[in-house]
Amino acid sequence: MSVKIGNIDLGEFPLLLAPMEDVSDPPFRFVCKQNGVDMMYTEFISSEGLIRDAAKSKQKLDIFEYERPIGIQIFGSDIDTMREATEIASLAGPDLIDINYGCPVKNVACRGAGASLLQDIDKMTAMTKAVVESTHLPVTVKTRLGWDDNTKNVYEVAERLQDVGIQALSIHGRTRSQMYKGQADWTMIRDIKRNPRIEIPVFGNGDVDSIEKAAAWRMEYEVDGIMIGRASIGYPWIFRELKHFFQTGERLAGPSITERVETCRIHLQKSIQWKGPKTGIFEMRRHYANYFKGIPHFKEYRMKLVKLDNIADIEEVLSEIESNFANLEVIY
Template sequence: MIKIGKINFPEFPFLLAPMEDVSDPPFRRLCKMEGADLMYSEFISSEGLIRDAIKSKKKLEIFDYERPIGIQIFGGDEEAMSLSAKIVETVQPDLLDINFGCPVKKVACKGAGAGVLKDIDLMVKLTKAVVNSTKLPVTVKTRLGWDEKSINIDEVAERLQDVGIQALTIHARTRSQMYKGHSDWNYIARVKNNPRIQIPIFGNGDIDSPEKALEFKNKYGVDGIMIGRAAIGNPWIFKQIKHFFKTGELLPPPTLKERIEAVKKHALWSTEWKGERTGLLEMRQHYSNYFRGIADFKPYKSQLLSTLSIDELNTVFHTILKEKDIH
């Protein structure tokens, strides 16, 4: 059994990755319903938390039905990370995660996220500051290194374990790869097989099907798998993988009606959390993913993108089901 702090997980847990503008409470709720074992907030700026920035504080909202749930923070300053850890502790998540993996320029080039991969000593100092500032279990998500010439994940794993982290998630790409090319899980396997490493090691990168999840579990020996982009518009992936692991059989893909029901829930929860206008505006990024592969759906997508109320949205969905003769 995998254990982080007081959290006991199934033998092989599946984690929903923290994704900016995606992993909010409405989306997390859907993924939890579909089998995610551990989820994280969107990443939160330590500087933003200290400044009491509204957007950063909003991301701290978690709900009991999401548990176990982790709050993820990022930053490049010891004092800011330490203070933000204390702020996070007040909302009582199940763990606190540090982001040393975000590759986007506005984060990495300011010496945070994957930018810290250039300075392992700083990474260790930041991590130690957080661990010493909170009673919460502290975990880390990172990448293999800044680029292929500076892959340092072996040293990173040992040193972060030494200062007290309780689990490590490794995205098997470098920062320079961003999200392109293939992930290389051989590095993750090397960390997992290191006799010095005693904490759970979770793998992340390119898991987009039950078959691949099982292949990577068996081939690389990780303690669990984190799924990110493959869950966008496809919260069912957790249930599909678990069913395949248990039975060796693939579940059929969700029907159009099941997709519509999921979007209706997602949209309703989004409007309840953010307000109707903002909730529906932010839902627009999800429609293409939910309905990918559905024949002749383009005209309906245009209608969905123009809706500004739940009633309008439900009317569009009623029309779709009626015209496609789905009951």
């Protein structure tokens, strides 16, 4: 059976790209889409930034036809501001609006947004209702298990947010106080999925970094799909490999050095097209080490790449990597 969010058909067991600040921008989304991801989200966008017409927030609204289905993710601490931001985001033409109730970082959570709302479920419910009522699009939510070990309240969150109209829920298997430490615990995600009152799709997120884990957790935790974040950084092929395994039961060979270089080049080109040469080249620097993880002595190449600001020079170094390591089999 297909998983649906409103009228969006995501297929039998969708793989989602998690919204990640400074990562899941259009250039990165392009290479993930090429590798078979079923659904993507923008980086999270400040509701305050949107209503103040801040350039950085507005640019994050950029979406492209080839990315569909795609959701715009917004966050904020004020209900009226979130309502207004929802209207602005809806005009950008996404397929859905997603609310971030999971971001644990200080400058978000300590300002009453993101995971902070897990401390005030009444406000979270009221905010969600306001967002649902402000758009014609499906609304989804991404959240965590709770604020800390003493307040794991996602069970109540799931019921109440479904009651005010959300159409899917993604759950990261950690509390806010855990940040990204320790192991993600998916048992509560399974409990929510087994709750007879919950009818919306439930997606699991956190620590899915291998085919074996994804396949095991798909069965063990009974989720409708998996959302992948950090494991896709520098390795967009994870979506392709998981799809192949789910369809055939066989492992797909990992990308060759040539394919890594080619994908890195495409990412760089898209980055330049979207942000212009100066910013595009600068923002690409955070990705090189991830694309070439496992290559011996890569540090010297990375040091070169992060200093260069000329496209031709960067291309030359990438070609050098390709020719020097063409026969290397990298175990990621």
